[in-house]
Amino acid sequence: MAITVLTESELRRSVDLDRSAVDIVAEGFRALARDQAVMPPVLSMAMDDRHGEVDVKTAYVRGLEMFAIKVSSGFFDNPKLGLPSLSGMMTLFSSETGRVQAVLLDNGYLTDLRTAAAGALAADLLAPQSVGTAGVIGTGLQARLQMRALHLVRPFRRLLVWGRHSANAEEYAENLRGELGTEIDVAASAEEVVRHSEVVVTTTPSQRPLIEAGWLHPGLHITAMGSDAEGKNELDPQVIARADRFVCDRRSQSAAIGELRAAIADGAVAEDFACDEVGAISAGMKPGRRADDEVTVCDLTGTGVQDTAIALYAYRRATEAGYGTFINA
Amino acid sequence: MAITVLTESELRRSVDLDRSAVDIVAEGFRALARDQAVMPPVLSMAMDDRHGEVDVKTAYVRGLEMFAIKVSSGFFDNPKLGLPSLSGMMTLFSSETGRVQAVLLDNGYLTDLRTAAAGALAADLLAPQSVGTAGVIGTGLQARLQMRALHLVRPFRRLLVWGRHSANAEEYAENLRGELGTEIDVAASAEEVVRHSEVVVTTTPSQRPLIEAGWLHPGLHITAMGSDAEGKNELDPQVIARADRFVCDRRSQSAAIGELRAAIADGAVAEDFACDEVGAISAGMKPGRRADDEVTVCDLTGTGVQDTAIALYAYRRATEAGYGTFINA
Numbered sequence: 013m014a015i016t017v018l019t020e021s022e023l024r025r026s027v028d029l030d031r032s033a034v035d036i037v038a039e040g041f042r043a044l045a046r047d048q049a050v051m052p053p054v055l056s057m058a059m060d061d062r063h064g065e066v067d068v069k070t071a072y073v074r075g076l077e078m079f080a081i082k083v084s085s086g087f088f089d090n091p092k093l094g095l096p097s098l099s100g101m102m103t104l105f106s107s108e109t110g111r112v113q114a115v116l117l118d119n120g121y122l123t124d125l126r127t128a129a130a131g132a133l134a135a136d137l138l139a140p141q142s143v144g145t146a147g148v149i150g151t152g153l154q155a156r157l158q159m160r161a162l163h164l165v166r167p168f169r170r171l172l173v174w175g176r177h178s179a180n181a182e183e184y185a186e187n188l189r190g191e192l193g194t195e196i197d198v199a200a201s202a203e204e205v206v207r208h209s210e211v212v213v214t215t216t217p218s219q220r221p222l223i224e225a226g227w228l229h230p231g232l233h234i235t236a237m238g239s240d241a242e243g244k245n246e247l248d249p250q251v252i253a254r255a256d257r258f259v260c261d262r263r264s265q266s267a268a269i270g271e272l273r274a275a276i277a278d279g280a281v282a283e284d285f286a287c288d289e290v291g292a293i294s295a296g297m298k299p300g301r302r303a304d305d306e307v308t309v310c311d312l313t314g315t316g317v318q319d320t321a322i323a324l325y326a327y328r329r330a331t332e333a334g335y336g337t338f339i340n341a
Numbered sequence: 342m343a344i345t346v347l348t349e350s351e352l353r354r355s356v357d358l359d360r361s362a363v364d365i366v367a368e369g370f371r372a373l374a375r376d377q378a379v380m381p382p383v384l385s386m387a388m389d390d391r392h393g394e395v396d397v398k399t400a401y402v403r404g405l406e407m408f409a410i411k412v413s414s415g416f417f418d419n420p421k422l423g424l425p426s427l428s429g430m431m432t433l434f435s436s437e438t439g440r441v442q443a444v445l446l447d448n449g450y451l452t453d454l455r456t457a458a459a460g461a462l463a464a465d466l467l468a469p470q471s472v473g474t475a476g477v478i479g480t481g482l483q484a485r486l487q488m489r490a491l492h493l494v495r496p497f498r499r500l501l502v503w504g505r506h507s508a509n510a511e512e513y514a515e516n517l518r519g520e521l522g523t524e525i526d527v528a529a530s531a532e533e534v535v536r537h538s539e540v541v542v543t544t545t546p547s548q549r550p551l552i553e554a555g556w557l558h559p560g561l562h563i564t565a566m567g568s569d570a571e572g573k574n575e576l577d578p579q580v581i582a583r584a585d586r587f588v589c590d591r592r593s594q595s596a597a598i599g600e601l602r603a604a605i606a607d608g609a610v611a612e613d614f615a616c617d618e619v620g621a622i623s624a625g626m627k628p629g630r631r632a633d634d635e636v637t638v639c640d641l642t643g644t645g646v647q648d649t650a651i652a653l654y655a656y657r658r659a660t661e662a663g664y665g666t667f668i669n670a
């Protein structure tokens with residue numbers, strides 16, 4: 013039985029951040045909402061002496077011929093070695109036999125894509141129909157991808173960016189200006205970003221809130237995609253308490269490793285605080301944005317259904333294009 | 342950066358069930374006992390509509406250049422397709438950068454090895470010094486491997502086997518007789534096996550106890566290696582309550598998915614029932630067998646440190662032998 017091995021460069025040539033990627037991720041979320049998926053809790057391992065951590069995510073979607081198991085790693089001394097901090101790989105297994113079908117050596121590329129795609133989906137479901145100014149907090153790779161993804165579903169005219177280091181924000185603006193063809197300005201503060209944007213995406217590994225509740229304004233949508241571990245927190249707990257609507261990718265994950273965890277720990281909201289899931293909205297089981305002046309907040313922690321969805325999609329696209337090394341095993 | 346891909350046949354040609362394999366697994370357990378390892382809880386996913394399940398195990402051992410993440414699958418309709426039920430693969434990641442170093446497409450071979458090696462280790466630490474008759478409950482692959490492993494550390498002269506289907510037990514005896522060069526007899530019952538053996542290993546996926554407390558006799562050692570999930574249980578709870586000593590590979594796992602779980606649920610032992618770990622005994626931090634007439638029981642659920650130990654060992658042996666396909670990723 014031949015196993016297909018795909019490399020990062022083959023996968024990059026096969027799939028990009030486009031509407032198809034957003035659609036495929038949305039389909040995964042809808043399967044979860046319809047109880048057509050099994051998604052166990054994330055396996056996490058911290059390697060403190062290495063400044064490293066590794067997460068394993070998976071989900072089985074009934075009806076799909078394969079499921080993915082995804083490993084993502086963050087090793088924060090890597091930049092000293094000239095390597096990116098984040099990496100990872102995905103493996104596809106047959107849903108019929110449990111045997112390995114394909115190994116996707118993507119070094120985290122597919123995780124980047126599916127994370128950005130979830131951001132686009134959240135905005136598509138919850139942001140105002142017309143967005144003039146978008147804002148982004150953070151200046152890293154996801155800050156770039158999230159704004160490219162948002163632009164697919166809400167083609168904003170202006171982008172405000174803020175990061176802890178203004179040089180990084182300047183560089184970010186420089187790089188993305190050509191790519192998106194929009195006006196991009198560096199803001200003086202996170203507050204300026206929030207007060208002047210209709211959609212804001214936070215993309216940081218921050219352990220302290222970056223957005224305060226006093227900055228919220230009618231019609232604002234915020235997506236917080238940075239927190240994905242117990243110590244992380246981008247939104248002041250009052251942001252969640254005071255928003256008209258709080259949505260997440262997976263409630264159990266948001267409560268364990270996302271913004272809901274911090275808000276509950278703070279006492280700002282109750283343990284059983286209501287949180288509709290993105291998949292239920294995408295499936296029409298719950299409403300999306302209900303009014304022009306609603307303040308909506310979405311927390312994305314990253315889920316196994318996204319991994320299975322993107323891995324299978326990338327595998328199909330790459331093998332259709334003739335890529336892959338075949339190993340007889 | 343080249344990633345090494347090793348196939349099952351390459352791995353089979355590189356590592357076998359021998360004393361080196363037992364030693365390498367023992368080293369992993371000692372690292373765990375000495376707090377030199379990080380080992381998160383097992384990730385498990387049941388795919389009921391497919392009669393399948395998948396487990397992910399991992400451990401990071403400080404000082405080792407790589408750590409493994411191991412996926413094992415059990416798909417119980419596979420025999421209808423002419424495939425074994427169990428399969429799996431291991432991936433080795435750099436402990437320094439978190440990046441993929443090697444993919445071991447072993448289809449579960451290395452899991453089989455490290456599981457049998459742990460059985461040998463448990464017997465070496467807990468069985469009487471001289472074993473005339475060994476017993477095995479179950480007739481599958483692990484029943485074969487466990488007796489080969491036991492024979493490495495306790496070269497018994499006679500083996501008693503019992504399985505639910507006597508034809509399988511006859512076939513088992515036939516196959517192993519030549520391999521071990523010992524007398525092998527098929528027993529009429531599990532009771533006969535236990536009453537006449539000094540060491541017994543249970544190797545089944547049973548959900549009901551196979552061994553009763555009334556059969557225990559002075560000097561007996563039992564290793565139960567079958568249960569590794571919530572529904573499974575090979576030993577009557579009273580076996581654990583009445584043994585002089587209960588040992589396990591990892592207490593938290595035995596209490597969650599092993600024999601200790603069933604014994605606690607039954608009320609036969611308290612929640613905080615004492616259980617020394619194999620690694621602590623191997624490291625000399627706890628005693629092994631303390632008296633000739635002691636009755637000892639060891640529960641093995643299978644741990645991530647075994648996977649990291651065997652994967653790294655197999656990788657080194659295989660690459661030293663010149664095996665592997667190299668993928669530039």
